[in-house]
Amino acid sequence: MNTGVVVFPGTWSDRDCAHAVGDILEQPVRYVDHRERRLDGLELVILPGGFSYGDYLRCGAIARFAPVMEAVTDFANRGGLVLGICNGFQILQEARLLPGALLRNASCEFRCEWVNLRVEQSGSAFTQDCRPGQVLRIPISHGEGNFFADPDTLDALERNSQVVFRYCAPDGRLTADANPNGSLGNIAGIANARGNVVGMMPHPERACEPLLGGVDGLAVFRSAIHALNRVAV
Amino acid sequence: MFRAEVFVTLKPVVNDPAGLTIRSGLHALGFESVTDVRAGKYLVLTLDAPDAAQARERLDAMARQLLANAVIEDYRIELQPEPAALSPSPLMGDSRGPSPSPLAGEGRGGGS
Numbered sequence: 001m002n003t004g005v006v007v008f009p010g011t012w013s014d015r016d017c018a019h020a021v022g023d024i025l026e027q028p029v030r031y032v033d034h035r036e037r038r039l040d041g042l043e044l045v046i047l048p049g050g051f052s053y054g055d056y057l058r059c060g061a062i063a064r065f066a067p068v069m070e071a072v073t074d075f076a077n078r079g080g081l082v083l084g085i086c087n088g089f090q091i092l093q094e095a096r097l098l099p100g101a102l103l104r105n106a107s108c109e110f111r112c113e114w115v116n117l118r119v120e121q122s123g124s125a126f127t128q129d130c131r132p133g134q135v136l137r138i139p140i141s142h143g144e145g146n147f148f149a150d151p152d153t154l155d156a157l158e159r160n161s162q163v164v165f166r167y168c169a170p171d172g173r174l175t176a177d178a179n180p181n182g183s184l185g186n187i188a189g190i191a192n193a194r195g196n197v198v199g200m201m202p203h204p205e206r207a208c209e210p211l212l213g214g215v216d217g218l219a220v221f222r223s224a225i226h227a228l229n230r231v232a233v
Numbered sequence: 234m235f236r237a238e239v240f241v242t243l244k245p246v247v248n249d250p251a252g253l254t255i256r257s258g259l260h261a262l263g264f265e266s267v268t269d270v271r272a273g274k275y276l277v278l279t280l281d282a283p284d285a286a287q288a289r290e291r292l293d294a295m296a297r298q299l300l301a302n303a304v305i306e307d308y309r310i311e312l313q314p315e316p317a318a319l320s321p322s323p324l325m326g327d328s329r330g331p332s333p334s335p336l337a338g339e340g341r342g343g344g345s
Binding site for chain 2: 057058061065074079093094099100101103104105106107108148149182
């Protein structure tokens, strides 16, 4: 799985993503500078977490206009796999590759903790190795992850099974207590209609080895590998 | 030259936790008469344009493309000639007071 990890000024999770994909899963990976305009040879593009451009104006608002984003948009429209994590999710929404927006956490606090995610569907490129209802333990680390969409958009997301992950209790129940940021419908991650672009607030790259407290994040990256193999066959 | 003030606010249907927190802070200080606070952004732009209509058109485009996110925010633009460029312009009128300038306008962000 030829993977590119995009680095904007202020990105902070790029090394963690490259470590997960390159060192742990032993897949070829390279960093993609925000000024690059070509993504030749890549099969997966990750927009990692961080504070691109200092989060000025709005999270992801400036990154969306970086030269690389034109190439990312073309790549996504051609069916390439794109995973936006945390700030990467915010950038995908600003770029209109995913619907909705991420507001300030309802608590107004930056939340950095382990959460439980219920996999809502295994049709997306990043959940093919999971079964619906499976609970993954993955950490979050954000101040603005409060998923919002207008009622029509939310309806469409639900109807088309584009909700990929929801915050849940350890047993999979959707409760208000399990929702760390006030997201509508406990939504933690969504896909585009085609399923090749996914944005999620939790950090799967930080849950890929026992040393870090868990390995549930591996399922997200392994799913992408299998999705690509399936296309290749 | 024109001076534009752009006010970006969350749409009324969007919850504003920052505003709620500020309100509870005001209540804690004894300002219990405050029933609502909405927080937003205030931007001041200085720009060159041949006339007010074209300045406004450009500002609308800027607000739609970058300054506001139409999914969650509304914006309002107030436009006036840059003070340094003050001249007997019909645009100024009596709009220096608190009354809204005839150039003021509102945008709903356009698009979806």
